[in-house]
Amino acid sequence: MPPRKILILGVGNLLLKDDGFGVHLVNSLKDTVLPDNVTLLEAGTVSHQLIPLLHEIDHLIVIDVVEAGDTPGALFRFSPDEMKFPVAPQASLHQISLVDVLHMAALTGSKPKTVIIGVQPKDVSSWSMELSDELLAVIPRVQELVFEELTKLTLNYDSYAVTSNA
Numbered sequence: 032m033p034p035r036k037i038l039i040l041g042v043g044n045l046l047l048k049d050d051g052f053g054v055h056l057v058n059s060l061k062d063t064v065l066p067d068n069v070t071l072l073e074a075g076t077v078s079h080q081l082i083p084l085l086h087e088i089d090h091l092i093v094i095d096v097v098e099a100g101d102t103p104g105a106l107f108r109f110s111p112d113e114m115k116f117p118v119a120p121q122a123s124l125h126q127i128s129l130v131d132v133l134h135m136a137a138l139t140g141s142k143p144k145t146v147i148i149g150v151q152p153k154d155v156s157s158w159s160m161e162l163s164d165e166l167l168a169v170i171p172r173v174q175e176l177v178f179e180e181l182t183k184l185t186l187n188y189d190s191y192a193v194t195s196n197a
Contacts, residue, residue, distance in 0.1 A: 033068075034066065034067075034068040035068060035089040035090055035184060036068050036070075036087060036088040036089050036090070037068060037069045037070070037088065037089065037090040037091075037092065037181065037184060038069075038070050038072060038084065038085075038088045038090070038091050038092070038143070039057060039060065039069065039070070039071050039072070039092045039094070039177060040053070040057070040072050040074050040081075040091060040092065040093045040094065041053035041054040041055070041056050041057030041058070041071070041072070041073045041074060041094050041095075042054070042074045042075070042076075042093060042094065042095040042129060043055075043075070043076075043095060043096060044075065044076050045075070045160050046158060046159075046160060047155050047156065047157070047158065047159075048152075048153075048154045048155060048156070048157045048158075048159040048160075048161065048162065048163065049096055049103075049152035049153055049154050049155050049162055049163050049166050050096055050152065050155040051160065051162070052094070052095070052096050052150055052152065052162060052166050053073075053074070053093070053094040053095045053096070054073045054074075054075060055162055055170070056094045056170060056173055056174070056177075057071050057072065057073050057094065058073065059170055059174065060174065060177070069181065070088075072084075078132070079131075079132060079135060081132050081136075082132060082135055082136045082139060082141070085132075085133075085136040085141045085143055086136070086139070086140070086141040088143045089143055089144065090143055090144045090145070090146075090184055091143040091144070091145040091146070092145075092146055092148065092177060092180050092181075093129060093145065093146070093147040093148070094147075094148050094149075094150075094173065094177070095129065095147060095148075095149055095150075096149060096150055096151070096152040096155060097147075097149030097150065097151060098151070098152065098155075099149075099151055100151075101151040102151060102165075103151055103152060103153035103163060103165035103166065104150060104151060104153075104165035104166060104168060104169045105150070105151040106148070106149070106150055106151075106169060106172065106173065106176065107147075107148070107149040107150070107151075108146060108147070108148055108149075108176065109146070109147055109149070110145060110146055110147070111129075111130055111133050111145050111147065129147075133145065146180055148173060148176050148177065148180070150166060150169055150173065152166065153165050153166065
């Protein structure tokens with residue numbers, strides 16, 4: 032049986048301070064030695080163009096900010112099925128969310144097992160490519176959470192070594 036294909040997806044807008052956390056996190060893992068069946072991808076703002084990629088993978092680990100009204104830097108782990116958001120009609124494909132992309136992928140026959148690791152942002156409205164101190168401080172812990180997810184998928188966690196700093 033071939034190894035399961037896993038995608039680690041960093042989501043967010045780098046221009047809006049903490050909103051770019053997912054992209055910053057994926058960038059912090061770029062020098063990590065990962066098995067051939069694990070891919071890192073900076074998705075930026077989510078797009079329907081991810082749907083074909085979702086057909087090629089078995090597992091998806093998403094890193095993003097989550098507005099939960101908690102303390103900046105608070106961490107969350109959940110699946111898309113645990114999210115209960117009202118569905119609002121969108122005016123165009125440029126306004127779709129990650130949940131929309133996952134639903135569209137499922138409609139086309141792809142539903143990778145997905146876990147979302149979210150972090151409570153401090154500021155997602157200021158124009159800045161720098162993360163807040165609170166989110167910079169949780170990068171090592173989120174890296175550990177990603178490795179824990181990979182371990183759950185029977186990968187060898189001990190072989191990973193993060194050599195870059197965010």
